[in-house]
Amino acid sequence: xxxxxxxxxxxxxxxxxxxxxxxxxxxLVRGGVIEGIHYGSVVVxxxxxxxxxxxxxxxxxxxxxxxxxxxxxxxxxxxxxxLDGELLSLAAASHSGEERHLAGTxxxxxxxxxxxxxxxxxxxxxxxxxxxxAWVRExxxxxxxxxxxxxxxxxxxxxxxxxxWPVEGYLDPEHPLQQAVAQSVEDLTGQAVARVTVxxxxxxxxxxxxxxxxxxxxxxxxxxxxxxxxxxxxxxxQHPEMASGTGRDVAALMRAVPGLLAKDGFExxxxxxxxxxxxxxxxxxxxxxxxxxPVAAAALARAGADPxxxxxxxxxxxxxxxxxxxSVRPVRALDPLTPDARV
Numbered sequence: 001x002x003x004x005x006x007x008x009x010x011x012x013x014x015x016x017x018x019x020x021x022x023x024x025x026x027x028l029v030r031g032g033v034i035e036g037i038h039y040g041s042v043v044v045x046x047x048x049x050x051x052x053x054x055x056x057x058x059x060x061x062x063x064x065x066x067x068x069x070x071x072x073x074x075x076x077x078x079x080x081x082x083l084d085g086e087l088l089s090l091a092a093a094s095h096s097g098e099e100r101h102l103a104g105t106x107x108x109x110x111x112x113x114x115x116x117x118x119x120x121x122x123x124x125x126x127x128x129x130x131x132x133x134a135w136v137r138e139x140x141x142x143x144x145x146x147x148x149x150x151x152x153x154x155x156x157x158x159x160x161x162x163x164x165w166p167v168e169g170y171l172d173p174e175h176p177l178q179q180a181v182a183q184s185v186e187d188l189t190g191q192a193v194a195r196v197t198v199x200x201x202x203x204x205x206x207x208x209x210x211x212x213x214x215x216x217x218x219x220x221x222x223x224x225x226x227x228x229x230x231x232x233x234x235x236x237x238q239h240p241e242m243a244s245g246t247g248r249d250v251a252a253l254m255r256a257v258p259g260l261l262a263k264d265g266f267e268x269x270x271x272x273x274x275x276x277x278x279x280x281x282x283x284x285x286x287x288x289x290x291x292x293x294p295v296a297a298a299a300l301a302r303a304g305a306d307p308x309x310x311x312x313x314x315x316x317x318x319x320x321x322x323x324x325x326x327s328v329r330p331v332r333a334l335d336p337l338t339p340d341a342r343v
Contacts, residue, residue, distance in 0.1 A: 011186040011187070011189075011190060011191050011192045012190055012191045012192065013191065013192060014061065014191060014192035014193060014194040014207075015059055015060060015061040015191060015194050015207070015208060015209035015212065016059070016060060016061060016194075017060070017061045017194055017195060017207070018060050018061075019060075020041060020056065020057040020060040020062065020283075020285070021056060021057040021060070022039040022040050022041055022056045022057060022283075022285040023039060023040075023041070023055050023056040024037050024038070024039055024331050025038055025039065025040040025041070025042055025055055025056065025282075025284070025291070025295050025330065025331055025334065026038040026040075026284075026291040026294060026295050026328050026329060026330050026331060027328070027329050027331065028318070028326070028328055029318075029326045029327060029328075029329050030318050030320070030325055030326035031320070031325050031326060035326070038284055038285070038286060038288055038291040038295075038328070039056070039284075039285040039286065040055075040056055040268065040282065040283050040284040040285045040291070040295065041054075041055060041056025041057050041058055041060075041210050041282075041283050041285075042054065042055045042056065042058075042210075042280065042281070042282050042283075042295060042299050042334060043058040043210050043211050043214050043280065043281050044278075044279075044280050044299050044302050044303050045214050045215070045218055045277070045278060045279040045280070045303075046277075046278060046303075047276045047277040047278050048277070049215065049218065049277065051211070052302070052303065053299075053302055053333075053334075054211075055331075055333060055334065056283075057210075058209060058210040058211040058214075058281075059209050059210075059211055060209060060210075061194035061195065061207040061208065061209060062207060062208070062209065062210060062283055063197070063199075063205050063206075063207055063267070064205075064206075064208065064213050064265055064269055064271070065199065065200075065205070065265030065266045065267055065269050066094040066148075066149070066199075066263065066264065066265040066266060066269075067213060067263045067264060067265035067269040067270065067271045067281075068185070068205070068206065068208075068213070068216075068265070069092045069093065069094065069152055069263060069265075070092045070216075070217070070220055070232055070233075070236065070261070070263050071181075071184055071185055071188050071189075071216050071220070072092070072152060072181050072184075072185075072203075073088065073091045073092035073152070073155070073232045074184055074188065074220060074228050074229050074232050075180050075181040075183070075184035075185075076091060076155055076156065076159045076177075076180075076181075077228035077231055077232060078180070078184060078228045079159050079162070079163060079177070079180050080159065080162045080163060081155060081158060081159045081162065082162075083108070083155065083158075083235075084231060084235060085235055085238065085239060086100075086104060086235070086239045086242045087104055087107060087108055087151075087155075088231060088232060088235035088236075089235040089236050089238070089239040089240070089242040089243045090104045090105065090108070090151035090155075090239075090242050090243070091108070091151055091152055091154075091155035092151075092152065092232060092235070092236055092243055092263070093148070093149075093151045093152065093242060093243040093244065094127070094148045094149065094243075094244060094263075094264065094265070095127065095148050095150070095151055095242070095243070095244065095245055096126060096127050096128035096131055096148070096244065096245025096246065096248065097125070097126020097127050097128055097131045097132065097135070097146045097147075097148065097245075098126070098128065098131055098245055098246060100242070101150075101151065101242070101245070102145050102146065102150075104151060104242065105145055105150045105151050105154045106145070108151065108154035108155055108157075108158055109154050109157065109158075111158055112154070112157050112158035112160075112161045113161065114154075114157050114158075114161070114167070116143070116144055116145050118157055118167060119144040119145070119150060119153050119154065119157070120144075120153060120170060120171045120202055120203075121144050121147050121149050121150055121153045121201040121202050121203070122144070122147060122200070122201060122202055123141075123142040123143050123144050123146075123147060124142050124143075124144075124146060124147035124148070125142050125146060126146045126148075127148040127245070128245050128246075128247075128248075131245075147201060148201075149199075149200075149201035149203070152201075152203070153201065153203070156170055156177055156203070157170060159177055160176075160177055163176070163177075165177055171202050171203055171204065172204075173196050173204045178203075178204050181204070181206075182196070182204075182206060185206045185208065185216075188215070188216035188219050188220065188229075189208045189209075189212030189213065189215055189216045190212060190215050190216075191208060191209065191212045193206045193207060193208065194207040194208065194209075195207040200266065210281045210282075210283055211281070213269075213271050213281045214271060214273070214279045214280060214281035215279070216271075217261060217263075217271045217272065217273035217279045217281070218273045218277045218278075218279040220232060220233050220261060220273065221233050221259075221261040221273035221274060221275055221277065221279065222273075222275060222276065222277045233261050236254070236261055236263070237254060237259065237260070237261060240254040240255060240262075243263070244264070249264075249293045249313065250262050250263065250264045250270075250293075252312075252313075253272070253293070253296075253297070253313060256309050256310075256312065256313075257272075257274070257300065257305050257306070257309060257310070259274055259275040260272055260273070260274060260300075260305075261273050261274075262296075264292065266287070267283075267284075267287035268282070268283060268284025268285070268286065268287045268288055268289065268291065268292050269281075269282065269283055269284075269292070270282040270292045270293065270295075270296040272296060272300060274303070274304075274305065278303040278304060278305075279303070280296060280299035280300055280302075280303055282295050282296045282299060290315060290316065290328055291315075291328050293313050293315060294313065294314055294315035294327075294328050294329070294330055295330050295334065296313075297310040297313035297314065297330075298310075298330035298334040298335040299330075299334060301335065302334060302335075314327065314329075315327055315328045
């Protein structure tokens with residue numbers, strides 16, 4: 001079956017490749033003085049898909065990095081991947097390298113009749129600092145299994161086996177698997193891919209717009225449970241630690257906000273969508289992780305999520321002499337609920 005053709009729909013033009021017109025989205029405030037500024041772009045979509053708020057440049061082409069993994073997982077399910085629950089969440093994961101992540105990846109490989117040696121991702125140490133330190137103390141070396149994208153790669157190999165596609169070269173953009181992924185990216189974002197490069201793990205990475213990424217998340221989050229999109233959304237919602245890890249902020253955010261689908265990505269990317277289609281997408285220009293969740297939480301509050309629930313995602317305090325003296329604060333345009341607290 002030509003799965004790509006089955007889900008194909010006309011896509012709008014590709015976003016323009018240009019220097020993004022980012023704007024301040026967060027202030028680093030120490031002792032009442034702005035010590036630094038994080039630039040970036042933010043989009044908030046309403047339940048009807050209209051843009052309710054935007055800052056910066058939401059239409060320029062950019063790389064979503066791992067925030068695109070739910071879309072890649074949808075493409076694999078569309079192509080017949082039969083995983084559900086924890087293993088499907090792992091297929092969309094940037095995991096921490098905990099033992100459950102390694103065991104789940106091994107299980108997917110077993111289902112495909114393959115081994116760790118067939119993985120095409122780069123060898124690495126576990127992503128979580130504590131897990132990584134324990135790994136090193138035990139004398140273990142970097143491995144493809146421990147690398148945070150191994151669940152996705154195992155699922156890609158399994159998808160190839162199920163379709164009779166060659167396992168060799170599965171990361172080539174011209175491979176049938178990656179063509180199917182590209183089709184789903186264009187379908188769910190509603191726009192043509194602007195450029196294809198290579199992600200950190202070795203998989204093809206597709207340039208879309210921040211607006212397109214938010215649209216894709218909304219499509220997945222609102223889908224019926226019996227669709228590929230709905231299966232991926234439910235798996236990630238029910239098993240957020242499998243898609244990330246113990247103690248990870250994105251898992252905590254999904255646990256805190258009912259029905260939320262959320263995925264982070266390197267270089268300061270965050271996308272999140274509620275079951276009714278309200279969605280946000282964030283890109284921090286300098287890639288700073290410390291601004292990603294505070295800005296995303298403020299955007300979710302602007303989208304209508306409960307601000308009291310989101311108060312716990314304001315970011316870590318800045319310390320002076322071991323005491324809190326400041327914080328990373330979203331700009332007023334994002335967080336108007338307590339304007340007197342904003343510099």
